[in-house]
Amino acid sequence: MTELRTDFPTCDLFCRVIDNFGDAGVCWRLARRLLALGVGRIRFITDHPEVLALLAPDAAEVAEVVPWDEFERRAAEPDFEPAGLVIETFGCRLPDAYDEALAKKRATALAAGRRPPFYFNLDYLSAEDWVEESHDVIGLHPRLDLPKLWFFPGFTSRTGGLVIEDDYEEKRRAGIARRGEFLASLGLEAERFTTFVFCYPTNALEVLAQGLALTERPRNILLAPGAAGDVVEARLRALDPDGRRVRTVRTPFLPQTEFDQLLWSSDAVVIRGEDSFVRAQLSGTPLLWSTYPTEDHAHRVKLDAWLERFTKRFDDAGAAGRYRRTADDWLEGTLPPEALSAFLEDALLWRQAFESWRIELLQNGDLGRRMLERAARGL
Numbered sequence: 001m002t003e004l005r006t007d008f009p010t011c012d013l014f015c016r017v018i019d020n021f022g023d024a025g026v027c028w029r030l031a032r033r034l035l036a037l038g039v040g041r042i043r044f045i046t047d048h049p050e051v052l053a054l055l056a057p058d059a060a061e062v063a064e065v066v067p068w069d070e071f072e073r074r075a076a077e078p079d080f081e082p083a084g085l086v087i088e089t090f091g092c093r094l095p096d097a098y099d100e101a102l103a104k105k106r107a108t109a110l111a112a113g114r115r116p117p118f119y120f121n122l123d124y125l126s127a128e129d130w131v132e133e134s135h136d137v138i139g140l141h142p143r144l145d146l147p148k149l150w151f152f153p154g155f156t157s158r159t160g161g162l163v164i165e166d167d168y169e170e171k172r173r174a175g176i177a178r179r180g181e182f183l184a185s186l187g188l189e190a191e192r193f194t195t196f197v198f199c200y201p202t203n204a205l206e207v208l209a210q211g212l213a214l215t216e217r218p219r220n221i222l223l224a225p226g227a228a229g230d231v232v233e234a235r236l237r238a239l240d241p242d243g244r245r246v247r248t249v250r251t252p253f254l255p256q257t258e259f260d261q262l263l264w265s266s267d268a269v270v271i272r273g274e275d276s277f278v279r280a281q282l283s284g285t286p287l288l289w290s291t292y293p294t295e296d297h298a299h300r301v302k303l304d305a306w307l308e309r310f311t312k313r314f315d316d317a318g319a320a321g322r323y324r325r326t327a328d329d330w331l332e333g334t335l336p337p338e339a340l341s342a343f344l345e346d347a348l349l350w351r352q353a354f355e356s357w358r359i360e361l362l363q364n365g366d367l368g369r370r371m372l373e374r375a376a377r378g379l
């Protein structure tokens, strides 16, 4: 891997939390990645520090975490200095005072013949075709001389890629080797088929519980914290009171640095959102995706676009068709419990495609590196 020389001593990364954990999860993973690639210091500005604290109990040792309102006040002070690398995420809009200070820094740098600060807007992940056209496009500020670059994560070489640590493969191998020990620490037998579930309360939880419990061979079920897990847990207890078919464990909310272990220890996963979906794909574990539900049905479009790319990785067209139907029906809530159970039983059939897809994503490259390389070229 070529060495990346980055000369961005400081970065301001802005993160507004809409809901759940994904906004902070995506931003924090990127922050850690940029530090690992040589960015000197990061100010992580967020309106919900408590969400970050859950994901990263060590956050304050890694970056300067600043509450949004406090930072907004700081940005209005006359001696305030914005960073050399600025990342707005998901169009969260930076405080006006910050934009003004940044425009001033830019004007001063340009007048002195120095490199001006680099300003990104990092957008949401989608496999849709339009992403390639919108990626790496400059947007202008309505009032100020302050261009910013729209950057999109994605699945193709004409997007920014996904956050992938340089030592990901090494960590994955070690994590897979730790499966037995990890499952034993949860009181589970490693030989059993293991499924990790992290989905939304709006998903078809009754079908999920029935499908999970529909088995001749006993299964391990890991349920993430949250309302969906509560419902599935209660239903599984009712469907299988003496635990002969399923051994169910509620997992604690793990720090983000340990989240992958859940995926590496599983034979199949039901996964949601953006960041955990990406990590599941990198793990190669067969997955069913619960896309983040939106009223305008963007989740449907997102799933279709991803399936379009992913199902090309199947060697067997019949298996590709079956996977597509299962994934579609799961999202629509029309998947029969028998089909959910069959998805798990047939995990070996899907593995080849998930493995090939994961290799493609690894080869496609890392978002953090792409951002720094792009910033080094200037606007």
Ligand code: TRH
Residues within 6 Å of the ligand: 018, 019, 020, 021, 022, 023, 024, 025, 026, 055, 198, 224, 225, 252, 253, 254, 255, 256, 257, 259, 272, 273, 274, 275, 276, 277, 292
């Ligand atoms: O939590 P999510 O559903 O989050 C979001 C947000 O709702 C957001 O508004 C939306 O835009 C986005 O999805 C698509 O799903 P996500 O993205 O997978 O984030 C979950 C994060 O929580 C991820 O970084 C992994 C982390 N996590 C842990 O670190 N430990 C845990 O034990 C669990 C269950 C999750």
